[in-house]
Amino acid sequence: MKTAAFLYPWDVAGDPDAAARIADLGVQQVTLASAYHSTRALTPRHPEHRIVTAAHASVLYPASGARWAGRALRPYAAGSWAPSADPFAEAAAALTGAGLDVHTWVVLAHNSRMGAEHPGTSVVNAYGDRYPWAPCIAQPATRDYLTDLAAEAATRPGALGTELESLGWYGLAHLHAHDKIAGVRLEEAGHYLMSLCFCPACADGYRQLGLDAEELSVAVRRALEPVWSTGASGTSGDSGTSGAPGTGWPAIEKLLGADLAAATLTWRTRTARTLQERVVAAVRAAAAPGFQILLHADPVAHHCGANAGVDPGHILAVADGVVVPCTGDPALLTPFAAHRRPGTVLAANLTVVSGMGGSPATLADDAARAAGLGASELRLYHAGLASDADLGLVRAALA
Template sequence: MKTSAFLYPWDVLGDPSAPARIADLGVRQVTLASAYHSTRALTPRHPSHRIVTAEYAAVLYPPDELYWRRRELRPYAAGPWAAGDAYGRAAEALAAAGLDVHSWVVLAHNSRLGAERPDTSVVNAYGDRYPWAPCIAQPQVRSYLVALAAEAAVRPGARGTELESCGWYGLAHLHAHDKIAGVPLDDTAQYLMSLCFCAACEVGYAESGLDPQELRKRVQGALEPVWRGGPVGARGAELLADTLEFRARTARDLQESAVAAVRGRAHAGFQVLLHADPAAHRCGPNAGVDPAHVLGLADGVVVPCTGGAGLLEPFAACGAREAVIAANFTVVSGMGGRPGALAQEAARAASLGATELRLYHAGLASTADLEAVRKSGVVG
């Protein structure tokens, strides 16, 4: 199966051997970050550094001042970790090694935006803001994300793009020094803690026939047993059912607008994939989607499979023959990946409908992990 490896520009820039090393894995494509959230990343083979600290969410190329000048919200240019056109220079080096380059665009995940414009963030039922999570129901946020998708995706030389976080973001987030694991939250409790109650969402709930203030009380009441160590219970399932139509519609609107904006700027044949989860209520980098809708909208999906390949089945069941269904496997042992078992996991994914593979992450993985990938025989 066709395979792509994820990379950051700083994995390539300043390391002349990096493009050939990636090509030697047998991959044909690289998915290269062009807009990315804050992170601290290891670069275990780079000749001049070992740790890169990206201090805030930024575009990794120079944003077009004319394109952004009349917009209320705009992206931040990267600091020294990806100065200037870091994406463009890395993409050129990778292409020179014979690799196809696709852009990797993170959308609704931006802590700096939330810090500087707290009014744009998700607000939970208790009134707590999530500064890492822009609320996609807000018109100014949606407009910003759609514009960002178009500019960051269609970079010179890119043959396609993968849009991450193209939907709701919620509680689950590896924030700096996270300390939220004291009480375990099941899937429904995670959803309830991710419901937004900003002014725009309250209007959306009201238009769906829900009283926002009463809804807040219902969410708090459903979660109260959780804080005492119990289950969220049937009330949580009722709340999920009551609120999902508005939430799913809002996410679909963003996804439709983002894909249309990318295609409006791209050349013919430019591939557009979404990082996706087939459960519409889920939040995060792999946005919850309706499988049939998203496969009728985009060219395909990238599906998280490190914990098992079962999430592929709802997409494969749609019968979209030309769609890309890419199984995304972590190949970093220290992050829970099993590169030594990649052959078995890839075979399982193929049996469930995967048409391509994604490897997360060729820059972060140890040399031993990359050697295990190369020896797996599945990359090519």
């Protein structure tokens, strides 16, 4: 199977040995970040540093002045963590020179700085709390911004394809600095209710479905009240006692009621699908023929986050394929495999950093399991973050 490794430009720029080291792993492609969120990243082999702190979401190339002139929402330039004026181009040239294909890695609806500077763009929960890391994808200006960002960041010179992350709803789940939200086990159902947005654009959307946004927010708060009392979202809305873990759509229906739950999902699914269609079309229009477009995706439509919840049949009719989180369990591939077409890419994303929960020692077996469930390619997260020992295991597995 074709195998690609994820990298940041700063893993390669300034390290003359990096590109050859990655090629020596036995991968054929690098998925290289061109637009990324804030992060603190280890660089265990770089000759000039060990930690890179990207203070805010940014593009890792010079954004087009003409495209973004006069617009309130525009991509942020990288700060001092960028090793050059165009670190993506520098890293891509080195990787291509080592015989590797380069595809872009574009993070879209995940931007804490935009939420801080333009708070009206953020998801607003049923309590009125804003999630600055999560732009609301229903808002017209945000949709325009994400569409143009994708078209620009995906089609960097030399890239043969792109992988679009966070192209959908982002919600409560977010590893924040000094995170302190684990005191109540929200589980899947609680996370869904805490991720519903009540900004003006979403309120209008609910009204289109015959719902009053204020009444809906009251219903959400009422449904969550037992969660705060018992400490778990597997709760009964009438008794207030803790029950089974709140997983799956039935648990959401139990908390909110089947009709209200269905209406919220209708709004969110419609909003995400139309944005995904629009973004993929914009990237295709900006790219050369044959440019590959994949989405980081989860086959459960109500899930949100970096791997956007999608309808498998719909998304595989729009994009060229998906990248699916498979570390520990490749079962999420199965719903996508049922809708594959000739040429569809089903890439199994496997974490190979042992310190981040990955298992590079079992990579060969994990890849075989994924292939058995329909995977046509592999993605390895993340060659820049892994130790030498982890990379040695990857090299042996791919050999």
